[in-house]
Amino acid sequence: MPELPEVETIRTQLExxxxxxxxxxxxIIHSQMVYGQVEKILGQTITGVFRxxxxxxxxxxxxxxxxxxxxxxxxxxxxxxANRKKEQVFVTGSHVRYGAGSxxxxxxxxxxxxxxKHTHAIFFLSRRTHLxxxxxxxxxxxxxxxxxxxxxxxxxxxxxxxxxxxxxxxQKLVRQSKRAIKFLLMDQTKVAGIGNIYANEALFxxxxxxxxxxxxxxxxxxxxxxxxxKQVLRKGIKYGGASQSDYVDTKGEKGRxxxxxxxxxxxxxxxxxHCGGTICRISQLGRSSFFCSMCQKK
DNA sequence: CTAGGATCCTGTCAGC
DNA sequence: TGCTGACAGGATCCTA
Numbered sequence: 001m002p003e004l005p006e007v008e009t010i011r012t013q014l015e016x017x018x019x020x021x022x023x024x025x026x027x028i029i030h031s032q033m034v035y036g037q038v039e040k041i042l043g044q045t046i047t048g049v050f051r052x053x054x055x056x057x058x059x060x061x062x063x064x065x066x067x068x069x070x071x072x073x074x075x076x077x078x079x080x081x082a083n084r085k086k087e088q089v090f091v092t093g094s095h096v097r098y099g100a101g102s103x104x105x106x107x108x109x110x111x112x113x114x115x116x117k118h119t120h121a122i123f124f125l126s127r128r129t130h131l132x133x134x135x136x137x138x139x140x141x142x143x144x145x146x147x148x149x150x151x152x153x154x155x156x157x158x159x160x161x162x163x164x165x166x167x168x169x170x171q172k173l174v175r176q177s178k179r180a181i182k183f184l185l186m187d188q189t190k191v192a193g194i195g196n197i198y199a200n201e202a203l204f205x206x207x208x209x210x211x212x213x214x215x216x217x218x219x220x221x222x223x224x225x226x227x228x229x230k231q232v233l234r235k236g237i238k239y240g241g242a243s244q245s246d247y248v249d250t251k252g253e254k255g256r257x258x259x260x261x262x263x264x265x266x267x268x269x270x271x272x273x274h275c276g277g278t279i280c281r282i283s284q285l286g287r288s289s290f291f292c293s294m295c296q297k298k
Numbered sequence: 299c300t301a302g303g304a305t306c307c308t309g310t311c312a313g314c
Numbered sequence: 315t316g317c318t319g320a321c322a323g324g325a326t327c328c329t330a
Contacts, residue, residue, distance in 0.1 A: 137308055139324065178299080179299090285302075287324095288322080288323090
């Protein structure tokens with residue numbers, strides 16, 4: 001599930017590929033996941049690739065933005081067809097095609113392995129660069145946002161943990177809430193970009209039980225937790241993200257962070273701190289929490 | 299402010 | 315082998 005490190009990995013890869021490329025054509029296969037007026041982005045040059053929390057933002061010359069949220073199983077894949085003259089993308093079944101001539105009749109699929117039944121949109125860019133948006137569970141979305149249009153979710157996002165989150169602010173944030181600390185970490189309006197995997201890893205790192213109420217943390221524990229949050233996020237980025245479920249980078253390659261999990265998905269295994277404890281799994285509001293029975297006491 | 303439930307969706311897996 | 319049902323999970327919306 002793409003969280004901050006996964007989306008950042010994708011952003012880093014996309015930036016040099018997409019910037020200065022022009023959007024020539026867009027095929028929408030499943031329109032339920034694409035919001036906004038596709039015509040507005042046609043012929044536009046991509047000026048930047050940014051990330052805010054778990055959201056990827058492409059800025060365009062005309063001030064429009066393309067927002068992508070991958071949620072659980074979303075993927076963004078890039079194919080450069082420059083060296084493969086014969087390669088063409090054909091979509092089977094109904095789809096809407098914007099730009100580069102009129103829509104042709106239903107065509108046989110012949111193209112790249114990246115195109116699957118879970119491909120919902122394809123962006124055809126200049127220099128034969130193709131950007132695929134795939135999502136098995138269809139939880140994700142692509143939104144085309146006007147220059148002055150507000151995006152509620154984006155406006156409400158909390159600070160970026162690796163950029164503008166300091167110890168004092170985090171202590172206050174945590175200690176004024178009665179909610180379980182695990183959910184404070186995952187609340188995007190409090191801190192942006194942390195999901196289930198990194199929340200579990202950060203709490204293990206800080207030796208804090210996921211069910212502890214925020215107000216019961218000492219200042220020392222809170223600042224230790226912040227350090228751990230930064231540490232596990234940086235570790236995630238270093239290993240190219242965690243391919244726990246469907247996550248792959250823009251080349252279709254898996255990340256390696258899952259090989260370095262300390263608690264996530266380690267139920268009934270021994271604690272890697274060799275404290276003698278075993279990793280437990282509980283359900284918190286329908287989310288799996290993993291923690292060590294010995295070093296994360298309530 | 300907070301908790302809890304339903305919702306969206308489909309691959310996977312357990313059970314029969 | 316094949317069917318059925320439970321389950322996972324980010325964010326939103328609704329109720330209490």
